[in-house]
Amino acid sequence: FDKDLYEGNDVPGVVTGLAWTSVGGDILFIESSLSRGRGQLTLSGQLGDVMKESAMTALSYLKSHADGLGIDYRIFQHYDLHVHVPQGAVPKDGPSAGITMLTSMASMFTQRKIKPNTAMTGEITLRGKVLPVGGIKEKILAAKRAGIKDIIMCYKNRKDVEEVGEAYTTGLTFHYVDYVEEVLEIALLQEKVVNPLNFILPEEKKETPVSAPLGVVVV
Amino acid sequence: FDKDLYEGNDVPGVVTGLAWTSVGGDILFIESSLSRGRGQLTLSGQLGDVMKESAMTALSYLKSHADGLGIDYRIFQHYDLHVHVPQGAVPKDGPSAGITMLTSMASMFTQRKIKPNTAMTGEITLRGKVLPVGGIKEKILAAKRAGIKDIIMCYKNRKDVEEVGEAYTTGLTFHYVDYVEEVLEIALLQEKVVNPLNFILPEEKKETPVSAPLGVVVV
Amino acid sequence: FDKDLYEGNDVPGVVTGLAWTSVGGDILFIESSLSRGRGQLTLSGQLGDVMKESAMTALSYLKSHADGLGIDYRIFQHYDLHVHVPQGAVPKDGPSAGITMLTSMASMFTQRKIKPNTAMTGEITLRGKVLPVGGIKEKILAAKRAGIKDIIMCYKNRKDVEEVGEAYTTGLTFHYVDYVEEVLEIALLQEKVVNPLNFILPEEKKETPVSAPLGVVVV
Amino acid sequence: FDKDLYEGNDVPGVVTGLAWTSVGGDILFIESSLSRGRGQLTLSGQLGDVMKESAMTALSYLKSHADGLGIDYRIFQHYDLHVHVPQGAVPKDGPSAGITMLTSMASMFTQRKIKPNTAMTGEITLRGKVLPVGGIKEKILAAKRAGIKDIIMCYKNRKDVEEVGEAYTTGLTFHYVDYVEEVLEIALLQEKVVNPLNFILPEEKKETPVSAPLGVVVV
Amino acid sequence: FDKDLYEGNDVPGVVTGLAWTSVGGDILFIESSLSRGRGQLTLSGQLGDVMKESAMTALSYLKSHADGLGIDYRIFQHYDLHVHVPQGAVPKDGPSAGITMLTSMASMFTQRKIKPNTAMTGEITLRGKVLPVGGIKEKILAAKRAGIKDIIMCYKNRKDVEEVGEAYTTGLTFHYVDYVEEVLEIALLQEKVVNPLNFILPEEKKETPVSAPLGVVVV
Amino acid sequence: FDKDLYEGNDVPGVVTGLAWTSVGGDILFIESSLSRGRGQLTLSGQLGDVMKESAMTALSYLKSHADGLGIDYRIFQHYDLHVHVPQGAVPKDGPSAGITMLTSMASMFTQRKIKPNTAMTGEITLRGKVLPVGGIKEKILAAKRAGIKDIIMCYKNRKDVEEVGEAYTTGLTFHYVDYVEEVLEIALLQEKVVNPLNFILPEEKKETPVSAPLGVVVV
Numbered sequence A, B, C, D, E, F: 001f002d003k004d005l006y007e008g009n010d011v012p013g014v015v016t017g018l019a020w021t022s023v024g025g026d027i028l029f030i031e032s033s034l035s036r037g038r039g040q041l042t043l044s045g046q047l048g049d050v051m052k053e054s055a056m057t058a059l060s061y062l063k064s065h066a067d068g069l070g071i072d073y074r075i076f077q078h079y080d081l082h083v084h085v086p087q088g089a090v091p092k093d094g095p096s097a098g099i100t101m102l103t104s105m106a107s108m109f110t111q112r113k114i115k116p117n118t119a120m121t122g123e124i125t126l127r128g129k130v131l132p133v134g135g136i137k138e139k140i141l142a143a144k145r146a147g148i149k150d151i152i153m154c155y156k157n158r159k160d161v162e163e164v165g166e167a168y169t170t171g172l173t174f175h176y177v178d179y180v181e182e183v184l185e186i187a188l189l190q191e192k193v194v195n196p197l198n199f200i201l202p203e204e205k206k207e208t209p210v211s212a213p214l215g216v217v218v219v
């Protein structure tokens, strides 16, 4: 019953997703927070198993691509990440929030702002592919109603957008992507949020860099 | 059957919430305690999954906003937090105790007194938004009957209050909020409780402050 | 079928409770033991969820009030606590053993004797309130039959006692309480048990006392 | 279908219990083993919840009475205990193996021999009481058939034995007990098993003995 | 509905498997990622119990054959492995992805490229045997449609391939194997991926090499 | 449908068991592997609870008899053990693989070869007894068909073998045992496998040997 509106990009880690529900499309917000801890992941908002796995996949992608995104890997070990999807009593499931969760986490770990008036929908895979999702028509209607201007989705969903009449898509810019990298390039601004978090990390222990182990026998 | 009355604000961590039940509204008390430990969270009072997630969200909010509230982050790591909602045999669920649980925890961690004769109801989100909840009419009646003078709730619930006749709301002051910060500003007095807890914490290890990692490559 | 009798107060941690069952009232014994360990809590006796939460609440209360009771907090970290309620095959549940479990634990941690011929029934809350419970008439009959002289319960249960005819209450002294502190004052004798346990504890590490953190920013 | 016979007392930790099954009584063997580890307890033999709690209660009793039995408490922390009840595919439950499991563990931890041709049945409580159990007639018949000479049980089961005709009890000696101490006094011989286990334990860290903490405030 | 195509071999850890579904065969991709951690294994993609065990078996095989494959064993302890099978909402089960998961992990741990246009299907066992699987005809059709040129499977599946008409198998090369070693020899190229991961590992502690312990008594 | 054949004894930890299924007897292979770790036990192959307990019992037996078998106890703490029973999708349960699993583990920990063309069936108990199992006739037929020459089983199963006609047992040698020790004496050759695993173990910390604690009071 409660149709939400776009809410700005001042807070790090808050990203707008598009949801399909039995009573039509809606936007939803993925929220992330970091606090000093031991690398624990907490998920809340009555998320189903598929959506939980989606969050775990997003986090693994970020961890294994931390260097490229300029994220100090020690943050993963010395901070706890919490991802919440309001409203807390509404059960949610499915893989289509994959890129939204990943973008929320990436914004939180880099403290970079999200492109304003932007929403997204798409499944992610562990290697960073973006997969198409369903409910495109309803999601577009909901995005427009909520004040969204830019929508990011999988290139394979382009045909679903074209099936929706132009009347519904005027004023919306669609960004079609195949890889997670493209999502982050579009959605993560270079600009940091105001008062970005200063991470407190332990001194690093000495470690041995090891080249890829092909043919090397270590005892 | 057992309608409770307001019980004062002498004890830290005890905050009055408003509940909707199948036999009408009631007030309930959220109780928090801290004891030396390792950062464990215990929830009791036959809380359902949504309510448990609500408590976890409240704690994550407090952890990531600890500095602003003057909470030493080491308390989260060296004390165990227990949140209990009497009566122990009555199952409870739903997101509407979110701000009440957060205020209870905040009072416990800061040892600050709660504003007297105050009750509250509202869902929280991880970034600190307060969301509207249901059962407003029944909750108002219960609050009045219990001796409450001030009620805090989401701005979006204002229309529900206005639908309730003035006869029921005389003598009550409503505080409408959009963010958790506002809840704590209203509900947490500057005054500490009598005999506040003195936290015992380990010496801090040296740690490296790291600026937000945008563009920084760490090896 | 098996109606128990009062069994003395020689052993620390054994406290007499009052139970309501489908075939009338009965007394039951809450037993606690401590052994060197790492702060683990074990509950046994086919206890239901509400009763388990009751035990956890009792333990949290003791931990956060350890100083006032003269309990060295290190005992909670270096001893394991086991609470058992015979008979092992009989399922038990409900919140009414709350004060009995708390008194059993307190006797064990302080090695103080329990007041002789005393039984009790009442729910506890985390802040230390005692709440009324049901089945008062049956419980009184069972207590009398078992040789009990003093009964501790919530002040709000006074009216239930008065409804029971005087014929049934002669020879019994009722102690009505509102707070857990009062329970312990009545039930825990200053006298220690014979051969009290000598706790073996590690040397303490240096720790920084920190005053309540209001307004203090720690980095 | 498979009625067992008494099997001697050469192996530490093997104790004969008496079971009641839907097809009559039988004897069973409780087996314990210790191996270097970290204090883990493993239970096997398709034991039900009541029987598992019984084992945990027996272990807690042993731990908190270790000094009196001459058991070095470090064994509990540096050895893993496994308790198994053959036959592995037959589900077992109930509290009546309590004293048998405790005696098996005690024999294992002390490496003392079990009194020959002895069987037992009885529930234990955490403080060390022995409680009566059912199925006495069937258990006596099974014990006799299996070559048992001495039976240990709760004093309160004496009346059940007397109801069984003398024809069935000739040749059997009954030992009635109220406390676990009495069970161990009867069942545990002073003699050690051949080739007793030599426990390997770490050097002890310095620890502070603390007298019972009544009235002592520790910071 | 969504029939996938072969997608290249640029990314380490991505291997093409063959699946049988109720609507015919399909190819699927097994994806692996490694990130600095503590040796945790995460599985996602709505995998059933058999498929999860298959992944655990593959990882154990790799661990116990690390030396032969030139994998530094410390990677298993200081990196977390995530294996994901898109699409995230489609439940998957069965043992036939065993060799595909193992090849994916092996590529990730060695950073070696996968043979192009190659797919595989086969159960693995812990000692490294490859077992036959079902659905061969449908899997072959799916592989061809997807652009696959080489297929690896168990020698015992040869008869199933021969039953499929030649019309369907032209253009496909079949590699029949009995052991996992053969799979890796065929599927893992000597060539590393572009920009292979450089593993960061802690200095090694001194450890004692011990010859196989037959007849050696250690105290 | 898939009747297996004996597969040699080159690989350590692979032992042939005899299974009874609804479509007749079959042989199965128990496989064990060891890899550097922290003493974790992993079981796979869709094993039921009874079979899992059987594996745990076998491991406990090995641990507590390590010295006699010449196994360095540190291997249990610094290696992970995985036991797998192919085929991965076929559910298996029951206690009759007990001696097979134990022999598989013992071969792995000692790197000793298994007697060729040997199969076995029998339940184990924690103290090392071997118990009789069912399905003997079907198991004998399956063993013969698979190329087995020697079969190990419980002495109490001798009568079941004798009931099977001699026509079925010619060419088979039966080894009847009462204790696990006898199983290992028959099945474990003195000869090690080719290229036995060299265990890498940490330097030992100093520890105090303690004689069995009877009558010793330790503080």
Ligand SMILES: [Ca+2]
Pocket: A002, A003, A004, A026, A027
């Ligand atoms: Ca909404």
Ligand SMILES: [Ca+2]
Pocket: A094, A095, A096, A133, A134
């Ligand atoms: Ca979807």
Ligand SMILES: [Ca+2]
Pocket: B002, B003, B004, B026, B027
């Ligand atoms: Ca109430």
Ligand SMILES: [Ca+2]
Pocket: B094, B095, B096, B133, B134
């Ligand atoms: Ca609500």
Ligand SMILES: [Ca+2]
Pocket: C002, C003, C004, C026, C027
């Ligand atoms: Ca009773």
Ligand SMILES: [Ca+2]
Pocket: C094, C095, C096, C133, C134
């Ligand atoms: Ca009650």
Ligand SMILES: [Ca+2]
Pocket: D002, D003, D004, D026, D027
């Ligand atoms: Ca039997």
Ligand SMILES: [Ca+2]
Pocket: D094, D095, D096, D133, D134
């Ligand atoms: Ca019984």
Ligand SMILES: [Ca+2]
Pocket: E002, E003, E004, E026, E027
């Ligand atoms: Ca597909």
Ligand SMILES: [Ca+2]
Pocket: E094, E095, E096, E133, E134
């Ligand atoms: Ca299959």
Ligand SMILES: [Ca+2]
Pocket: F002, F003, F004, F026, F027
């Ligand atoms: Ca087979």
Ligand SMILES: [Ca+2]
Pocket: F094, F095, F096, F133, F134
């Ligand atoms: Ca069997």
